[in-house]
Amino acid sequence: MKFVAITTAVAALAFATPLAAQSVEDFPTKPMTYIIPFNAGGESDISARYQQSEWDAVTGQDVVIQYQPGAGGAQAWSQLNSIEGDGYTVMGINLPHTVLQPMAGSVGYKTEDLTPVHYFHYTPNAIFVGKDSEFKTLEDLVEYAKANPGLVTFAGSGSNSANNLAAVQFNELAGVITTYVPFSGTGPSITAILGGQTTAGFNYATSGVNQGDEMRMLAVAADERMPAFPDVPTFKELGYDLVGGAYRGVAVPASTPEDLRLRISEIVSEINQRPDFIKKMEDGGFVLTDIGYEEMPAFIEERVKEYTAGAEALGIKK
Structure with missing residues (x-):
């Protein structure tokens, strides 16, 4: 009986590694959850929705936002590491955000606590006004x-x-004093512009597509x-x-194993190559x-250097 038990144990160990490797290779085998730390309607939501439509084609499983x-x-970022690191x-x-927020004060997390596995897009800042605004050009706004x-x-x-950061930098470059009004995401900030609650908006260029005229x-x-x-000029x-x-x-x-981190990065990268997504x-x-x-x-190290310099413009002291 002892021999049988030992043989069984050895067999189990022999199969453990191949099965683990197979599980990562086949990951995911069930639907995943994708948490967006902002309101619906902003750039984070829109780009995730575009990814969502490709997720099943790449992985064979859905992702729920x-x-x-x-x-x-x-x-949300302060609670990320309390979630089970099973990749799902x-x-x-x-x-x-995740560099400047911890510099500014206690937000429940530090930059180094977070584990990004893939950065898949970038959106430039832009100044917007409502369609009926008296300001037709940037110089009109600056003069006012x-x-x-x-x-x-x-x-x-x-x-x-x-x-x-862009609003503060613009104040300095243009020699003006303006008031920045933070909202919980792009969606609510755009609503404020459309409703005339603010004079203008420092938002991302993508909002120009989403809101049309x-x-x-x-x-x-x-x-x-x-x-x-x-037809839109650059600030430069x-x-x-x-x-x-x-x-x-x-x-x-942070508890997510390295092989799953790599696998999720590969999924995002593969979605990035799909023609419909592009x-x-x-x-x-x-x-x-x-x-x-x-x-x-290397990417995060370079960004930390860049944003540490920008923090001074926001009045943030390390």
């Missing part, structure tokens, strides 16, 4: 802001976000004019050296990136 808005994303729950993650310090209000996606884009913080907006064209925006990706709980993203004003898990340490 859930929303956990609050504190400019910090509410992933979360949207944003830069510079100079004559009325503090009265121009910019709706944006969260405190210490890419929108917030309801808003007017005055300038975009890209190096060159975007194909989706050929108008004399303001302002280039920047937000990276968005997918993160997992068309939707480019038509929507997104700029695709393909920064995988193995590239992540």
Whole structure:
């Protein structure tokens, strides 16, 4: 009996590794959950929805999107590591939010606590006004802001976000004083612009596609004019050296094994190559990136350096 027991145990060990490898290779074998740390309607939601339509084709399984808005994303990010790291729950993650927020104060997480596995797109900042706004050009807005310090209000996606940083940098470059009004995501901030609750918005260029003629884009913080907006000048064209925006990706709980981190990164990368996904993203004003898990340490290190310099403009002290 002892011999049988030992033989059985050895057999179990012999099969353990191949089965584990097979399970990762076949992952996922059931639907996944994709948590968006903002309200529905913003860029994080839209790009995740585009991914969702491709998820089954790539993995053979669906992904279910859930929303956990609050504190400019910090509410969800602070809880990410409390989720089981079995690979079946992933979360949207944003830069510079996850670098600037912990610098600004206690938000329940540190940048190094988070485990991004893939950054798959980038969106430049842009200034928008409602379609009936008196401001037809950026210079119109700047002139008004100079004559009325503090009265121009910019709706944006969260405190210490890419929108917030751009608004502060623009104040300095244009020599104006404006008031930044943070919302819990792009969706609510756009609603504020459309409803006339704020003078304008510092939002992402993608909002110009989503809202059509309801808003007017005055300038975009890209190096060159975007194909989706050929008539919109860059800030650089108008004399303001302002280039920047937000990276968005997918993160997992810290307890997630390395092989599953790589597998999820591969899934996101494969979706990034699919023609329908590429068309939707480019038509929507997104700029695709393909920064995988193995590239992540160097990428994050470079972003931390960049945003640490930008933190001074926000009045953030490390």
